[in-house]
Amino acid sequence: MSQATTLGWTREQMARRLAQDIADGSYVNLGIGIPELVARFVPEGRTFIYHTENGLLGMGPSPEEGAGDPELINAGKRHVTANAGAAYFHHADSFAMIRGGHLDLSVLGAMQVSATGDLANWSTGAPDAIPAVGGAMDLVAGVKQVFVMTQHCTKTGDPKLVEACTYPLTGRGVVDRVYSDLAVLDVTPGGFRVVELGPGVDLPTLQERTGAPVLPAEVHHGGTSS
Amino acid sequence: MSQATTLGWTREQMARRLAQDIADGSYVNLGIGIPELVARFVPEGRTFIYHTENGLLGMGPSPEEGAGDPELINAGKRHVTANAGAAYFHHADSFAMIRGGHLDLSVLGAMQVSATGDLANWSTGAPDAIPAVGGAMDLVAGVKQVFVMTQHCTKTGDPKLVEACTYPLTGRGVVDRVYSDLAVLDVTPGGFRVVELGPGVDLPTLQERTGAPVLPAEVHHGGTSS
Amino acid sequence: MIDKRAASAAEVVADIPDGSSIMVGGFGEAGSPVELIHALIDQGASNLTIISNNTGSGEVGLAALLKERRVTKVICSFPKTLNSTVFPELYREGFTELELVPQGTLAERIRAGGAGVPAFFTPTAVGTPLAEGKESREFHGREYVLEHGLTADYALIKGATADTHGNVLYNKTARNFAPIMATAADVTIVQAARVLEPGAIDPETIVTPGIFVDRVLEVADPVHESRLVAEGASYP
């Protein structure tokens, strides 16, 4: 465990790895936080169109410092821009896109993911917490594919990938794939199955840090070149 | 009965009489046919805003002959114009206005109106007829007030105001008031009640031509000045 | 790079199989995608279910598709209009089935289908033959009937201006059902008089965002159905 900090992928490497799995022309919603990094690593020759649930399709990068418009923000309330071909719309139309299955991919952070694809990412259930859910429950219920991008374990070393979530759920059986610092894992009928292991990670190490059985896969071992 | 053609109001007088009961600034949907005449008799000093369910609020009069746009039509598929302040919208938004109770008044024709306000105006129920309902059921279910504008009797002399409709219903208990050539009648908990009698019409004559009891009202007797 | 333009009307409808359900925009002739419908006639698919407010007029456009005996069911609010003779004959003959839906319920069912809402309650048609056999329930002292979301395999719609990302603007009351049909079909095919580069349309004014559109065909000078009917035209 002393080598923990050198095992696996950095956040940027996770984002780059995830971006490789997004098809050209996809409509994508990137959750607040780590998932936003994905937009920095669009593979050569591909175009992704970003949806932000507060009413913009075709979201562009952050503007120059000081050039932001307080009325052009993303779901994280940060200043953004609009690309050529963008469209604005109201909240009911925005969530019709989400709920109606029109978005190709939602990338979200997680507190816990279960072996059956349950996701918990909005509340620890602590009695003094202010409950706040935003659009996460809509995204996981509606979007065609749901990828989770997360550190494999919590800051205190507890596994985030578990047999069953102990935190309140965001959705039941909704996660398709997990991109962690240690591995890429599919949620399959049999549970978590490795798609790819991060640099320096072997299956016993991954299993040790995962709260549910991990199935091996015939995959090449190694990270991305960067 | 020999004086039938000289009794009561003409269609234009019916339209003028009805228009007097519409408040300034009302949002109004006029059904195809006789109800369209109402737009010709807007009382001095009032403005009505016309909704056509195929996606226009602020509909104006027909254009000059030959000046019509095949893509600017009303629910009767006739060429119309758009007034200053008009707005175009799609069908779900248009019927959200209707169903959501945002329109003040719907004026419709009728085959039959019952003493409890049932309306039949879309089908005779004949087995060989092509059923076609359009937006009538939505209008009567959603609009705040529903006025019926109709000849008091059919061309063969049968009463259109009846105890119970024999034709398939458009809506149940939806009609507020009837403007016929013979009288203006409210639909009340006790049945039809006269608001005003047309020129030359007395209560016995009206009752004779009505298929349900007619309650008298303390109203002035006479038509409109024109 | 995203470019949803198709090269020809034939190409844009080529993959529509027999038995498809197809939403067709338009209210009367306004917004009727006549060129796309004619391409579908040429293409040959049959046993179709058509979801559209009307059934066309004369022997062009939607009426011509019906006349070719390619439509076995229509879901529709008003299947008879002036100059509409094709559908009545097929209906009386028993060849084409009709599901009659109040116009606002049709619009809301399509909107629900596109928005991932499988069913909703509406006051429309309560107490009428069109609510018979349907589940009803009281809310706040009033009766409502349960209606179901409607989706389709394809949508054929007519826009005025589009861009290569599939964003669409419409012309006046030709908008009608098109924006909601675009949301409710697996594959949405748009004909538009102009197809521009992304950024040429003000993003504040876009009616149909490109996410709902799969293919865009430029038809620079579309025919007007009423003029064809007045000329006594028939297709093919």
Added chain:
Amino acid sequence: MIDKRAASAAEVVADIPDGSSIMVGGFGEAGSPVELIHALIDQGASNLTIISNNTGSGEVGLAALLKERRVTKVICSFPKTLNSTVFPELYREGFTELELVPQGTLAERIRAGGAGVPAFFTPTAVGTPLAEGKESREFHGREYVLEHGLTADYALIKGATADTHGNVLYNKTARNFAPIMATAADVTIVQAARVLEPGAIDPETIVTPGIFVDRVLEVADPVHESRLVAEGASYP
């Protein structure tokens, strides 16, 4: 003649009684009608139910209304944001009740309320604590939960450009909840930076048709909540 302009912020909110339910547009600061909210603070109504995506930040706008202890319930998807301290305190104290609703369900409930739909089924929140105690049903092999339309006595919204008939355009992502809230309130009050004569706005581009708007107030140079918060401002 139709002219929905009001002369002052005080006049436009004058009749809002204690106990009202009020929809307040905005997502974060974008679209928050700060001047209308401040007028409501001055006006004094209390025991309010606020329906809004967030609960404001700092001690201006919505947060200031809460801080004045005038709001006993919020219906909301995300009541905590950066610089949001007022609501958490009132919630923990038990003064302000919270009905937490997923953002898309909140939007759809408001849209349904404005469209005369009393209830609908949605897949969102199935299997989570926010679906507990709610009716659910299977359609096409998947489970959905029944949600109810939401209406309010008033809506306070911020537009960019309006006309005297109440037609409204918005600015970018400040649009968010405003167009649907305008449809779902008995009385919709709009502040807009410009109020023009009818006909000045292209009818193809109107986002909120005037039928949904009761009062329009010109606020030529609206404040930005984030700037007020950065300055440490508080209201009143």
